[in-house]
């Protein structure tokens with residue numbers, strides 16, 4: 001009977017322990033596991049049978065359960081971990097009378113509590129931070145729940161309304177803010193942006209946004225963007241002015257990138273220039289590349305602009321690159337652009353090159369004869385492929401650009417000397433325009449001088465000035481090695497020397513022009529222009545000595561009158 005009773009007690013206790021929510025583990029004096037209930041095995045992720053009879057250390061590596069056998073005292077809230085889970089245990093020694101015969105631990109899995117606790121702490125911290133930002137924000141902000149009840153309001157807003165936090169929070173927004181629509185937004189979920197709202201006779205501009213979580217509107221946030229409509233007007237005016245300024249700069253940039261001169265701005269009646277203009281107009285309408293040759297200052301750039309303006313690309317950009325002015329190591333990135341990080345000092349985001357800028361327009365490669373051989377090879381590739389690759393990039397971009405190149409160097413000679421690539425030369429000179437030097441267009445000098453004086457007077461703000469006949473004679477008599485640019489400089493200098501006079505006289509000219517340069521002073525010209533200049537000089541001197549009597553002059557010069565008239569016309573008289 002006693003035995004049956006014991007068995008009953010044992011089995012009942014075992015069942016109770018097995019279904020218990022806590023994990024229970026027992027060890028004997030030798031620290032061998034004697035019991036592990038089902039909950040403990042499940043919590044620790046083990047099979048009880050594999051551990052019973054084995055050392056406790058095998059179950060929990062850093063166990064200290066044996067301690068209670070030594071101290072004979074229970075331990076509360078002992079933390080331990082296994083398989084990334086956290087447990088809290090109550091431990092006690094097992095006595096047989098006075099003698100300790102083992103130890104027992106009852107434990108709970110607290111991993112999820114810990115996580116939740118951490119999340120709760122984080123959330124509390126976050127909402128505290130948000131609340132602080134909200135309350136101390138300079139902006140006027142209000143928050144309502146889905147029923148339109150104020151849950152938060154910034155201190156500045158409270159101050160303006162003359163309220164304390166407790167007067168606002170917890171009350172319906174309509175009782176706090178006059179003319180508000182916050183409760184409507186919290187109901188409809190529809191944003192209201194930049195609405196005018198009147199509070200205490202101030203017309204404000206407010207924005208109201210619904211707060212949506214999982215597709216449900218849980219409230220709304222409102223912000224006053226402009227506390228007074230005049231703030232808004234000031235701001236709007238500023239934006240308007242900035243837009244105008246931007247438009248102005250855009251226009252200026254467009255003008256800057258457009259061809260500035262047309263064929264009308266190319267002055268000249270000499271047959272050379274007239275023929276050249278008409279040929280250039282024909283060429284302009286085609287798509288071929290153009291090579292402009294001519295001495296410095298003859299008007300190569302002027303022709304390049306005019307060709308662009310007369311072409312189908314007139315509405316596209318006109319981009320000028322002076323190949324001689326840019327160091328050769330920089331020319332490639334200037335022409336083709338570069339990618340971010342292409343080299344030290346490269347701008348963030350990279351840089352667009354002149355070819356890309358000139359897309360759908362024309363690129364004017366001035367001083368092409370100064371381009372080094374390496375760049376010539378790269379330019380040739382662009383001409384052949386009609387695409388560019390930025391420095392440091394690995395993709396190509398198709399471009400549609402017409403090339404107008406110019407130089408004052410003898411390119412054909414450079415090709416012969418191996419200083420300019422022959423293949424590039426032939427690609428560039430599909431059409432070549434040779435601009436004659438000014439000394440071969442003596443008929444144009446008078447016209448040009450008048451045109452340039454008008455232009456300069458306009459630019460310098462001078463009332464229109466005339467040029468004396470004597471000065472005109474000196475000007476037509478001079479050989480102009482610097483061509484039209486030199487003529488322009490001489491006239492500008494003269495205008496600067498004018499005092500109260502309105503006529504440019506010979507004392508306003510540089511001595512080299514008045515002294516009438518001749519071959520003997522070491523100024524080397526070609527034979528034809530020297531002869532022409534000397535012929536003109538002699539005719540003019542002779543005319544002067546006979547007081548302009550052409551019949552007498554022809555007689556003294558021993559030429560026919562018709563021949564004298566022809567020569568005078570040739571020299572612009």
Ligand SMILES: Nc1ncnc2c1ncn2[C@@H]1O[C@H](COP(=O)(O)OP(=O)(O)OP(=O)(O)O)[C@@H](O)[C@H]1O
Pocket residue numbers: 265266267268294295296297298299300301302303366407408448451484485488
């Ligand atoms: N036919 C012309 N009519 C009016 N102005 C002209 C004419 N030709 C040249 N000019 C003026 O002369 C100056 C020099 O012209 P431009 O710069 O076009 O010469 P360029 O040959 O390109 O010179 P460079 O070889 O030195 O670059 C400019 O101010 C230009 O406006």
